[in-house]
Amino acid sequence: MNSEDIKEGEAKALCRTYARYPLAVSRGQGTKLITPEGRVYTDLLAGIAVCNLGHSHPELVEVICSQAAKLIHVSNLFYQEEQVSLARRLLGTSHLERVFFCNSGAEANEGAIKLARRYMREGRGQERFEIITLSGSFHGRTLATLTATGQDKIKTGFGPLPEGFITVPFADLAAMEAAISERTAAVLVEMIQGEGGVRPLPEDYARDLAALCAKRGVLLIVDEIQTGVGRTGKFWAHQHLGLTPDIVTVAKGLAGGLPMGAVMCSEEVSKGFPPGSHGTTFGGNALISAVADKVIEIIERDDLCGRAARMGDWLRERLEGLKARFPDRIVDVRVHGLMIGIELAQPGADVWKALLEQGFILNLTQDTVLRLLPPLVITQEELEAFVVALESILSAL
Numbered sequence: 001m002n003s004e005d006i007k008e009g010e011a012k013a014l015c016r017t018y019a020r021y022p023l024a025v026s027r028g029q030g031t032k033l034i035t036p037e038g039r040v041y042t043d044l045l046a047g048i049a050v051c052n053l054g055h056s057h058p059e060l061v062e063v064i065c066s067q068a069a070k071l072i073h074v075s076n077l078f079y080q081e082e083q084v085s086l087a088r089r090l091l092g093t094s095h096l097e098r099v100f101f102c103n104s105g106a107e108a109n110e111g112a113i114k115l116a117r118r119y120m121r122e123g124r125g126q127e128r129f130e131i132i133t134l135s136g137s138f139h140g141r142t143l144a145t146l147t148a149t150g151q152d153k154i155k156t157g158f159g160p161l162p163e164g165f166i167t168v169p170f171a172d173l174a175a176m177e178a179a180i181s182e183r184t185a186a187v188l189v190e191m192i193q194g195e196g197g198v199r200p201l202p203e204d205y206a207r208d209l210a211a212l213c214a215k216r217g218v219l220l221i222v223d224e225i226q227t228g229v230g231r232t233g234k235f236w237a238h239q240h241l242g243l244t245p246d247i248v249t250v251a252k253g254l255a256g257g258l259p260m261g262a263v264m265c266s267e268e269v270s271k272g273f274p275p276g277s278h279g280t281t282f283g284g285n286a287l288i289s290a291v292a293d294k295v296i297e298i299i300e301r302d303d304l305c306g307r308a309a310r311m312g313d314w315l316r317e318r319l320e321g322l323k324a325r326f327p328d329r330i331v332d333v334r335v336h337g338l339m340i341g342i343e344l345a346q347p348g349a350d351v352w353k354a355l356l357e358q359g360f361i362l363n364l365t366q367d368t369v370l371r372l373l374p375p376l377v378i379t380q381e382e383l384e385a386f387v388v389a390l391e392s393i394l395s396a397l
Protein backbone atom coordinates (compact mmCIF):
# COMPACT_ATOMS: atom_id res chain seq x y z
CA MET A 1 0.00 0.00 0.00
CA ASN A 2 1.18 3.54 -0.62
CA SER A 3 0.68 6.28 1.97
CA GLU A 4 -2.65 7.46 0.51
CA ASP A 5 -4.07 3.91 0.44
CA ILE A 6 -3.10 3.46 4.09
CA LYS A 7 -4.71 6.77 5.11
CA GLU A 8 -7.92 5.99 3.21
CA GLY A 9 -8.07 2.46 4.60
CA GLU A 10 -7.65 3.69 8.16
CA ALA A 11 -10.35 6.36 7.75
CA LYS A 12 -12.92 3.65 7.05
CA ALA A 13 -11.86 0.93 9.47
CA LEU A 14 -10.12 2.13 12.62
CA CYS A 15 -11.62 3.96 15.58
CA ARG A 16 -10.82 7.63 15.28
CA THR A 17 -8.86 7.83 18.55
CA TYR A 18 -5.55 9.04 17.15
CA ALA A 19 -4.65 12.40 15.65
CA ARG A 20 -2.02 10.96 13.32
CA TYR A 21 1.00 12.76 11.96
CA PRO A 22 0.57 13.18 8.18
CA LEU A 23 2.93 10.31 7.57
CA ALA A 24 2.85 6.55 7.10
CA VAL A 25 5.94 4.60 8.12
CA SER A 26 6.77 1.27 6.58
CA ARG A 27 10.36 0.66 7.69
CA GLY A 28 12.80 1.59 10.43
CA GLN A 29 16.56 1.27 10.38
CA GLY A 30 18.69 2.51 13.27
CA THR A 31 17.77 6.16 13.81
CA LYS A 32 15.89 6.46 10.51
CA LEU A 33 12.22 5.94 9.59
CA ILE A 34 11.21 5.39 5.99
CA THR A 35 7.83 5.97 4.30
CA PRO A 36 6.29 3.61 1.74
CA GLU A 37 7.47 6.08 -0.93
CA GLY A 38 11.05 5.89 0.35
CA ARG A 39 11.39 9.27 2.09
CA VAL A 40 13.84 8.99 4.99
CA TYR A 41 13.33 10.82 8.30
CA THR A 42 15.57 11.18 11.34
CA ASP A 43 13.66 9.74 14.26
CA LEU A 44 13.94 12.00 17.32
CA LEU A 45 11.00 10.34 19.05
CA ALA A 46 11.82 6.60 19.10
CA GLY A 47 8.17 5.53 19.13
CA ILE A 48 7.65 7.84 22.15
CA ALA A 49 10.69 6.78 24.21
CA VAL A 50 10.38 3.12 23.25
CA CYS A 51 12.97 2.15 20.62
CA ASN A 52 15.99 3.12 22.72
CA LEU A 53 18.35 0.96 20.64
CA GLY A 54 16.99 2.35 17.38
CA HIS A 55 14.95 0.40 14.85
CA SER A 56 15.62 -3.18 13.79
CA HIS A 57 18.71 -3.48 15.99
CA PRO A 58 20.41 -6.63 14.61
CA GLU A 59 20.86 -8.23 18.03
CA LEU A 60 17.17 -7.70 18.86
CA VAL A 61 16.13 -9.11 15.49
CA GLU A 62 18.32 -12.12 16.20
CA VAL A 63 16.87 -12.76 19.66
CA ILE A 64 13.29 -12.26 18.41
CA CYS A 65 13.83 -14.88 15.70
CA SER A 66 15.68 -17.41 17.82
CA GLN A 67 13.32 -17.10 20.81
CA ALA A 68 10.24 -17.27 18.53
CA ALA A 69 11.54 -20.52 17.11
CA LYS A 70 11.99 -21.87 20.67
CA LEU A 71 8.99 -20.59 22.69
CA ILE A 72 6.78 -17.52 22.29
CA HIS A 73 4.05 -17.87 24.89
CA VAL A 74 2.93 -20.40 27.40
CA SER A 75 1.02 -18.29 30.03
CA ASN A 76 1.83 -17.56 33.62
CA LEU A 77 0.69 -20.99 34.70
CA PHE A 78 4.27 -22.12 34.05
CA TYR A 79 7.77 -21.33 35.29
CA GLN A 80 9.91 -19.72 32.58
CA GLU A 81 13.66 -19.28 32.50
CA GLU A 82 13.37 -16.11 30.38
CA GLN A 83 11.38 -14.35 33.13
CA VAL A 84 13.87 -15.30 35.81
CA SER A 85 16.80 -14.11 33.73
CA LEU A 86 15.07 -10.79 32.95
CA ALA A 87 13.94 -10.29 36.55
CA ARG A 88 17.51 -10.72 37.80
CA ARG A 89 18.90 -8.34 35.22
CA LEU A 90 16.20 -5.69 35.75
CA LEU A 91 16.44 -5.81 39.54
CA GLY A 92 20.22 -5.56 39.16
CA THR A 93 19.70 -2.00 37.88
CA SER A 94 17.75 -1.01 41.00
CA HIS A 95 17.54 -1.09 44.80
CA LEU A 96 14.21 -2.97 44.48
CA GLU A 97 13.82 -6.68 45.10
CA ARG A 98 10.79 -8.08 43.29
CA VAL A 99 9.06 -7.52 39.97
CA PHE A 100 5.69 -8.19 38.33
CA PHE A 101 5.60 -8.21 34.52
CA CYS A 102 2.69 -6.82 32.52
CA ASN A 103 2.02 -5.35 29.08
CA SER A 104 1.95 -1.56 29.11
CA GLY A 105 2.56 1.55 31.15
CA ALA A 106 -1.04 2.00 32.17
CA GLU A 107 -1.16 -1.60 33.31
CA ALA A 108 2.03 -1.14 35.31
CA ASN A 109 0.57 1.88 37.13
CA GLU A 110 -2.75 0.08 37.62
CA GLY A 111 -0.76 -2.77 39.17
CA ALA A 112 1.19 -0.38 41.38
CA ILE A 113 -2.03 1.18 42.68
CA LYS A 114 -3.47 -2.25 43.45
CA LEU A 115 -0.21 -3.31 45.11
CA ALA A 116 -0.09 -0.21 47.33
CA ARG A 117 -3.69 -0.62 48.48
CA ARG A 118 -3.44 -4.30 49.22
CA TYR A 119 -0.05 -3.94 50.91
CA MET A 120 -1.56 -1.39 53.28
CA ARG A 121 -4.37 -3.79 54.17
CA GLU A 122 -2.49 -7.10 54.27
CA GLY A 123 1.05 -6.01 55.03
CA ARG A 124 0.23 -3.34 57.61
CA GLY A 125 -3.39 -3.91 58.57
CA GLN A 126 -4.23 -0.29 57.74
CA GLU A 127 -7.27 0.98 55.86
CA ARG A 128 -5.28 3.26 53.56
CA PHE A 129 -6.36 3.42 49.94
CA GLU A 130 -6.00 6.97 48.64
CA ILE A 131 -3.45 7.70 45.91
CA ILE A 132 -2.14 11.26 45.59
CA THR A 133 -0.81 12.51 42.25
CA LEU A 134 0.35 15.84 40.80
CA SER A 135 -1.29 18.27 38.41
CA GLY A 136 0.12 17.98 34.90
CA SER A 137 0.97 14.31 35.39
CA PHE A 138 0.19 11.48 32.98
CA HIS A 139 -0.20 7.94 34.25
CA GLY A 140 -2.22 6.15 31.57
CA ARG A 141 -5.68 5.67 30.11
CA THR A 142 -7.31 2.83 32.05
CA LEU A 143 -10.05 4.08 34.36
CA ALA A 144 -7.85 4.09 37.47
CA THR A 145 -4.80 5.57 35.77
CA LEU A 146 -6.71 8.29 33.94
CA THR A 147 -8.27 9.19 37.28
CA ALA A 148 -4.75 9.39 38.72
CA THR A 149 -3.65 11.55 35.79
CA GLY A 150 -3.52 15.27 36.63
CA GLN A 151 -4.95 16.51 33.31
CA ASP A 152 -8.70 16.97 32.87
CA LYS A 153 -8.70 16.48 29.11
CA ILE A 154 -7.77 12.80 29.56
CA LYS A 155 -10.88 12.21 31.72
CA THR A 156 -13.55 13.93 29.63
CA GLY A 157 -16.64 11.80 29.06
CA PHE A 158 -15.45 8.72 30.94
CA GLY A 159 -17.13 9.16 34.32
CA PRO A 160 -18.07 8.00 36.83
CA LEU A 161 -14.43 7.71 37.80
CA PRO A 162 -13.09 5.41 40.54
CA GLU A 163 -12.83 6.78 44.07
CA GLY A 164 -9.70 7.21 46.11
CA PHE A 165 -7.61 9.59 44.03
CA ILE A 166 -6.49 13.13 44.86
CA THR A 167 -4.52 15.47 42.62
CA VAL A 168 -2.49 18.27 44.24
CA PRO A 169 -0.63 21.18 42.60
CA PHE A 170 2.76 20.41 41.04
CA ALA A 171 5.79 20.90 43.31
CA ASP A 172 3.76 22.35 46.21
CA LEU A 173 4.96 20.56 49.34
CA ALA A 174 2.49 22.32 51.65
CA ALA A 175 -0.42 21.14 49.47
CA MET A 176 0.98 17.61 49.56
CA GLU A 177 1.39 17.73 53.33
CA ALA A 178 -2.19 18.88 53.70
CA ALA A 179 -3.53 16.20 51.36
CA ILE A 180 -1.82 13.27 53.12
CA SER A 181 -4.08 11.71 55.73
CA GLU A 182 -4.57 8.41 57.55
CA ARG A 183 -6.36 7.25 54.36
CA THR A 184 -3.33 7.80 52.09
CA ALA A 185 -1.73 4.66 50.67
CA ALA A 186 0.74 6.19 48.24
CA VAL A 187 2.01 9.21 46.39
CA LEU A 188 2.52 8.54 42.66
CA VAL A 189 4.82 10.88 40.71
CA GLU A 190 6.95 11.13 37.57
CA MET A 191 10.46 12.46 38.22
CA ILE A 192 10.09 14.41 34.97
CA GLN A 193 6.58 14.89 33.63
CA GLY A 194 6.77 13.73 30.03
CA GLU A 195 3.35 14.33 28.48
CA GLY A 196 3.16 17.31 30.84
CA GLY A 197 5.92 19.05 28.84
CA VAL A 198 9.24 17.63 30.10
CA ARG A 199 8.81 19.22 33.54
CA PRO A 200 11.23 17.90 36.18
CA LEU A 201 10.30 17.81 39.84
CA PRO A 202 12.47 20.47 41.49
CA GLU A 203 15.26 18.59 43.30
CA ASP A 204 14.50 19.95 46.76
CA TYR A 205 10.83 19.17 46.32
CA ALA A 206 11.57 15.58 45.23
CA ARG A 207 13.86 14.98 48.22
CA ASP A 208 11.43 16.60 50.65
CA LEU A 209 8.57 14.60 49.18
CA ALA A 210 10.44 11.31 49.66
CA ALA A 211 11.19 12.28 53.28
CA LEU A 212 7.58 13.31 53.85
CA CYS A 213 6.27 9.99 52.52
CA ALA A 214 8.64 8.08 54.79
CA LYS A 215 7.66 10.22 57.80
CA ARG A 216 3.92 9.85 57.24
CA GLY A 217 4.04 6.11 56.45
CA VAL A 218 2.98 6.57 52.83
CA LEU A 219 4.46 4.61 49.92
CA LEU A 220 6.33 6.52 47.24
CA ILE A 221 5.60 5.21 43.74
CA VAL A 222 7.76 6.62 40.96
CA ASP A 223 6.35 6.29 37.44
CA GLU A 224 9.47 5.73 35.32
CA ILE A 225 7.48 4.62 32.29
CA GLN A 226 8.92 7.40 30.16
CA THR A 227 12.04 8.31 32.15
CA GLY A 228 13.34 4.78 32.81
CA VAL A 229 15.67 2.41 30.93
CA GLY A 230 18.48 4.92 30.47
CA ARG A 231 16.52 7.79 28.97
CA THR A 232 17.75 10.50 31.35
CA GLY A 233 21.40 9.46 31.57
CA LYS A 234 21.04 6.98 34.45
CA PHE A 235 19.08 3.76 34.24
CA TRP A 236 16.37 5.31 36.44
CA ALA A 237 15.66 9.04 36.78
CA HIS A 238 15.22 8.77 40.57
CA GLN A 239 18.85 7.61 40.80
CA HIS A 240 20.04 11.12 39.92
CA LEU A 241 18.81 12.18 43.37
CA GLY A 242 19.65 8.98 45.22
CA LEU A 243 15.97 8.34 46.02
CA THR A 244 14.77 4.85 46.96
CA PRO A 245 11.06 4.64 46.05
CA ASP A 246 8.99 1.76 47.41
CA ILE A 247 7.52 0.98 43.98
CA VAL A 248 8.78 1.85 40.49
CA THR A 249 6.77 1.35 37.31
CA VAL A 250 8.34 0.97 33.86
CA ALA A 251 7.20 0.17 30.31
CA LYS A 252 8.02 1.94 26.99
CA GLY A 253 11.75 1.26 26.47
CA LEU A 254 11.83 -1.99 28.42
CA ALA A 255 11.43 -4.44 25.53
CA GLY A 256 12.75 -2.32 22.66
CA GLY A 257 9.35 -1.94 20.95
CA LEU A 258 7.50 -5.03 22.07
CA PRO A 259 4.70 -4.25 24.55
CA MET A 260 5.89 -4.76 28.09
CA GLY A 261 5.51 -3.11 31.48
CA ALA A 262 6.71 -3.96 34.96
CA VAL A 263 6.02 -3.08 38.58
CA MET A 264 9.10 -3.26 40.79
CA CYS A 265 8.88 -3.18 44.56
CA SER A 266 10.67 -3.89 47.81
CA GLU A 267 10.45 -7.30 49.49
CA GLU A 268 8.26 -5.75 52.19
CA VAL A 269 5.77 -4.15 49.76
CA SER A 270 5.57 -7.35 47.69
CA LYS A 271 3.44 -8.72 50.56
CA GLY A 272 0.62 -6.82 48.84
CA PHE A 273 0.63 -9.31 45.98
CA PRO A 274 0.02 -12.71 47.62
CA PRO A 275 -0.57 -15.72 45.33
CA GLY A 276 -3.69 -15.30 43.19
CA SER A 277 -4.10 -11.58 43.91
CA HIS A 278 -3.05 -10.21 40.52
CA GLY A 279 -2.15 -11.51 37.10
CA THR A 280 -2.23 -11.17 33.33
CA THR A 281 -2.16 -13.68 30.48
CA PHE A 282 0.64 -12.22 28.38
CA GLY A 283 2.76 -10.49 31.03
CA GLY A 284 6.44 -11.37 30.68
CA ASN A 285 5.94 -14.11 28.11
CA ALA A 286 9.04 -15.92 26.94
CA LEU A 287 9.49 -13.90 23.75
CA ILE A 288 9.10 -10.49 25.34
CA SER A 289 11.21 -11.38 28.36
CA ALA A 290 14.06 -12.63 26.17
CA VAL A 291 13.97 -9.40 24.17
CA ALA A 292 13.86 -7.17 27.26
CA ASP A 293 16.76 -9.13 28.75
CA LYS A 294 18.78 -8.41 25.59
CA VAL A 295 17.76 -4.72 25.62
CA ILE A 296 19.13 -4.24 29.15
CA GLU A 297 22.24 -6.30 28.37
CA ILE A 298 23.03 -4.00 25.41
CA ILE A 299 22.28 -0.80 27.33
CA GLU A 300 24.71 -1.86 30.05
CA ARG A 301 27.36 -3.29 27.69
CA ASP A 302 27.38 -0.21 25.43
CA ASP A 303 27.01 2.27 28.32
CA LEU A 304 24.00 3.86 26.65
CA CYS A 305 23.10 5.62 29.91
CA GLY A 306 26.47 7.40 29.88
CA ARG A 307 26.01 8.11 26.19
CA ALA A 308 22.56 9.65 26.80
CA ALA A 309 24.07 11.86 29.50
CA ARG A 310 26.94 13.02 27.26
CA MET A 311 24.69 13.67 24.25
CA GLY A 312 22.30 15.58 26.47
CA ASP A 313 25.10 17.74 27.89
CA TRP A 314 26.28 18.58 24.40
CA LEU A 315 22.78 19.32 23.13
CA ARG A 316 21.94 21.47 26.16
CA GLU A 317 24.79 23.78 25.30
CA ARG A 318 23.69 24.06 21.67
CA LEU A 319 20.07 24.70 22.63
CA GLU A 320 21.03 27.24 25.30
CA GLY A 321 22.92 29.02 22.52
CA LEU A 322 19.75 29.06 20.40
CA LYS A 323 17.75 30.35 23.34
CA ALA A 324 20.23 33.20 23.82
CA ARG A 325 19.93 34.00 20.12
CA PHE A 326 16.11 33.84 20.06
CA PRO A 327 15.05 34.93 23.57
CA ASP A 328 11.60 35.96 22.34
CA ARG A 329 10.98 32.60 20.63
CA ILE A 330 12.45 30.05 23.09
CA VAL A 331 11.23 30.41 26.68
CA ASP A 332 13.04 27.46 28.23
CA VAL A 333 15.27 24.52 27.37
CA ARG A 334 14.97 21.40 29.54
CA VAL A 335 17.48 18.67 28.79
CA HIS A 336 17.71 15.53 30.94
CA GLY A 337 19.95 13.10 29.10
CA LEU A 338 17.95 12.34 25.97
CA MET A 339 14.63 13.57 27.34
CA ILE A 340 14.43 17.05 25.90
CA GLY A 341 11.85 19.82 26.00
CA ILE A 342 12.20 23.08 24.10
CA GLU A 343 9.48 25.43 25.29
CA LEU A 344 8.46 28.01 22.73
CA ALA A 345 6.88 31.38 23.45
CA GLN A 346 4.03 30.65 21.03
CA PRO A 347 2.09 27.49 20.12
CA GLY A 348 4.60 25.41 18.18
CA ALA A 349 2.54 23.62 15.49
CA ASP A 350 4.17 25.58 12.66
CA VAL A 351 7.71 24.96 13.93
CA TRP A 352 6.90 21.27 14.43
CA LYS A 353 5.50 21.04 10.88
CA ALA A 354 8.50 22.81 9.37
CA LEU A 355 10.84 20.40 11.17
CA LEU A 356 8.85 17.45 9.82
CA GLU A 357 9.10 18.88 6.32
CA GLN A 358 12.86 19.05 6.79
CA GLY A 359 12.94 15.39 7.78
CA PHE A 360 12.87 15.42 11.60
CA ILE A 361 10.30 13.46 13.58
CA LEU A 362 9.59 14.78 17.04
CA ASN A 363 6.61 15.59 19.17
CA LEU A 364 4.75 18.68 20.29
CA THR A 365 3.29 18.50 23.77
CA GLN A 366 1.20 20.99 25.77
CA ASP A 367 0.99 23.05 22.51
CA THR A 368 4.27 24.89 23.10
CA VAL A 369 6.87 22.27 23.98
CA LEU A 370 8.91 20.54 21.28
CA ARG A 371 9.71 17.19 22.84
CA LEU A 372 12.60 15.00 21.71
CA LEU A 373 12.98 11.42 22.93
CA PRO A 374 15.49 10.09 20.40
CA PRO A 375 16.91 6.58 20.36
CA LEU A 376 19.83 6.43 22.80
CA VAL A 377 22.05 5.60 19.80
CA ILE A 378 21.35 8.94 18.08
CA THR A 379 24.56 10.55 16.80
CA GLN A 380 25.91 14.02 17.49
CA GLU A 381 25.79 14.72 13.74
CA GLU A 382 22.06 13.97 13.66
CA LEU A 383 21.40 16.20 16.66
CA GLU A 384 23.54 18.94 15.11
CA ALA A 385 21.50 18.70 11.88
CA PHE A 386 18.34 19.13 13.97
CA VAL A 387 19.74 22.22 15.73
CA VAL A 388 20.72 23.75 12.39
CA ALA A 389 17.21 23.09 11.00
CA LEU A 390 15.55 24.57 14.09
CA GLU A 391 17.81 27.61 13.90
CA SER A 392 16.87 28.28 10.29
CA ILE A 393 13.15 27.81 11.02
CA LEU A 394 13.27 30.17 14.03
CA SER A 395 15.15 32.85 12.06
CA ALA A 396 12.55 32.69 9.29
CA LEU A 397 9.60 33.18 11.69
Ligand SMILES: Cc1ncc(COP(=O)(O)O)c(C=O)c1O
Pocket residue numbers: 104105106107109138139140141190194195223224225226251252
Ligand atom coordinates in the same frame (compact mmCIF):
# COMPACT_ATOMS: atom_id res chain seq x y z
C1 LIG B 1 4.79 8.70 32.55
C2 LIG B 1 3.83 7.78 31.83
N1 LIG B 1 3.08 6.95 32.55
C3 LIG B 1 2.23 6.10 31.94
C4 LIG B 1 2.07 6.07 30.58
C5 LIG B 1 1.12 5.12 29.93
O1 LIG B 1 1.81 4.14 29.24
P1 LIG B 1 1.08 3.26 28.11
O2 LIG B 1 0.75 4.17 26.98
O3 LIG B 1 2.09 2.19 27.77
O4 LIG B 1 -0.14 2.67 28.75
C6 LIG B 1 2.84 6.94 29.80
C7 LIG B 1 2.68 6.97 28.33
O5 LIG B 1 2.98 7.93 27.67
C8 LIG B 1 3.74 7.82 30.44
O6 LIG B 1 4.50 8.68 29.75
